[in-house]
Amino acid sequence: MEDVRIDVVDAEHAGELLTVRRAAFVTEAQLYGDPSIPALTQTLAELLVDLDRAEVVTLGAWVGHRLVGSIRVELEAERANLGRLAVAPDLQGRGIGTQLLMSVLEYLPEQTQEVWVFTGQDSKQNLAMYAKQGYEHQYDQNAGDLTYAYLRRILGDEPEDAETV
Template structure:
């Protein structure tokens, strides 16, 4: 990536149209992969998106490169569980770590009692599955929805951080 910094923040209602455009651009390749132009990110209306942004149990963050919206992720909160969805990165910006950055930048927006994060993606979306697995998400089950099969993955908060600390020696016993 260039010297420009990606910043993340909550999406505002005024940005709903731009977010809708970003999602549609980002999810075209998923629709092509599955031969289904009617996947929810491509059929959601602006009105539905605005209603979603207004929900108390939904957090949607955006990633910006200067004044350009380049990514977003939606998280639905239910008790101690958060479910990530609609992780979208502008097609020309994919592969630059923006999706990964959003996986971590969303954490401060979650309620303190959140103990696990779930995510789902198409079973054949190998790149998505690899990214989630790399960052501590473990496959739980597959579920068919019409002609599509989704893979559901879960990450227990704290576990991945503890493993990373052990790998880097940060969890080692203090020296005397």
């Protein structure tokens, strides 16, 4: 999708970010029959604390003045953990999630050697997007009734058919 601007989300956009995440994660909640997934239960106060953490970078995708997507990156030593990749439901399937995923690399410290992400084991579209960008399945983990798939990308390994932004 053209005219998408990727930038850091700050506290000024926290309410809008919370709305985009909740709208995007309703589909996941329906897929798994679990309305209590963390992306849906996080409060605005909790989100503001998270946005203020030095080891967390939250990127947003804007079309005009509208925040249409986001991704959260938590940095620890030589590893980055991605989470909360969300795209507004009316714009899903247009490459915004892929743009966010690829943009993360620009915000990682030089010492970062690997990037991890997890998603529901049944989230086929998410798994396919991550695989296309060079993420490889490492293991599954059960969390109550849900099973999460954990994927890793070693930096410096370029996916063969990665899309360009």
